[in-house]
Amino acid sequence: xxxxxxxxxxxxxxxxxxxxxxxxxxxxxxxxxxxxxxxxxxxxxxxxxxxxxxxxxxxxxxxxxxxxxxxxxxxxxxxxxxxxxxxxxxxxxxxxxxxxxxxxxxxxxxxxxxxxxxx
Amino acid sequence: xxxxxxxxxxxxxxxxxxxxxxxxxxxxxxxxxxxxxxxxxxxxxxxxxxxxxxxxxxxxxxxxxxxxxxxxxxxxxxxxxxxxxxxxxxxxxxxxxxxxxxxxxxxxxxxxxxxxxxxxxxxxxxxxxxxxxxxxxxxxxxxxxxxxxxxxxxxxxxxxxxxxxxxxx
Numbered sequence: 001x002x003x004x005x006x007x008x009x010x011x012x013x014x015x016x017x018x019x020x021x022x023x024x025x026x027x028x029x030x031x032x033x034x035x036x037x038x039x040x041x042x043x044x045x046x047x048x049x050x051x052x053x054x055x056x057x058x059x060x061x062x063x064x065x066x067x068x069x070x071x072x073x074x075x076x077x078x079x080x081x082x083x084x085x086x087x088x089x090x091x092x093x094x095x096x097x098x099x100x101x102x103x104x105x106x107x108x109x110x111x112x113x114x115x116x117x118x119x
Numbered sequence: 120x121x122x123x124x125x126x127x128x129x130x131x132x133x134x135x136x137x138x139x140x141x142x143x144x145x146x147x148x149x150x151x152x153x154x155x156x157x158x159x160x161x162x163x164x165x166x167x168x169x170x171x172x173x174x175x176x177x178x179x180x181x182x183x184x185x186x187x188x189x190x191x192x193x194x195x196x197x198x199x200x201x202x203x204x205x206x207x208x209x210x211x212x213x214x215x216x217x218x219x220x221x222x223x224x225x226x227x228x229x230x231x232x233x234x235x236x237x238x239x240x241x242x243x244x245x246x247x248x249x250x251x252x253x254x255x256x257x258x259x260x261x262x263x264x265x266x267x268x269x270x271x272x273x274x275x276x277x278x279x280x281x282x283x284x285x286x287x288x
Contacts, residue, residue, distance in 0.1 A: 061284075062286075074177075105278035
């Protein structure tokens with residue numbers, strides 16, 4: 001069973017190795033001629049505006065929380081989809097019940113304007 | 120063969136977990152925690168719990184880390200020195216005491232009958248024969264149907280709670 005995960009291990013090792021090798025090589029081979037502009041924070045070419053360490057809006061928290069909740073929902077869908085054939089109609093109904101309750105939550109957030117970014 | 124994978128994964132889990140506590144910038148701590156989650160996922164694979172391993176990455180390394188990062192940014196923490204530089208003697212003693220207690224507990228648990236576990240009906244041969252995800256699905260949607268449906272209500276409460284908290288200002 002573990003053998004089927006060998007490609008993933010190879011991919012992870014290659015990706016980590018490439019990232020580390022690139023960092024090491026650029027610091028070992030690259031010339032260092034610092035100037036004021038080069039050392040400043042890169043913000044898409046514009047002069048940096050203030051510090052990045054500031055408080056973020058609470059809206060991000062709501063987005064993250066909703067992401068977790070619907071992520072968990074998807075995780076439940078996966079084992080359900082795998083055995084749906086043997087569960088039959090009963091399985092269909094119980095999953096729609098589950099999804100229905102979460103749909104109420106989604107509609108609640110929608111109605112309350114939780115999905116609006118500008119308000 | 121298993122040791123060859125277990126030892127690096129366990130070392131990675133412990134090492135990244137140490138970074139979570141020791142690094143000063145909470146964003147770096149969160150990134151180190153992602154490393155811990157991936158190492159744990161590998162350990163779950165070694166235990167032949169494939170579904171749990173994948174869920175570990177999707178939920179913990181994915182969703183929960185996003186929430187942690189947003190909360191760190193929301194609270195704007197990270198300007199104060201870490202606890203072990205604050206020379207806070209009562210807290211240091213409390214921490215050391217708790218560590219000693221934990222080590223003692225672990226020693227007792229490993230020394231007694233608890234650690235080898237009790238053999239249940241679902242041996243790894245049986246699980247592999249049926250299929251890991253299939254077995255979880257079958258149990259979840261028949262035997263543990265009520266807990267599964269209650270999960271949806273808990274998630275609904277979480278949605279409402281997050282909404283109320285975020286919109287209160």
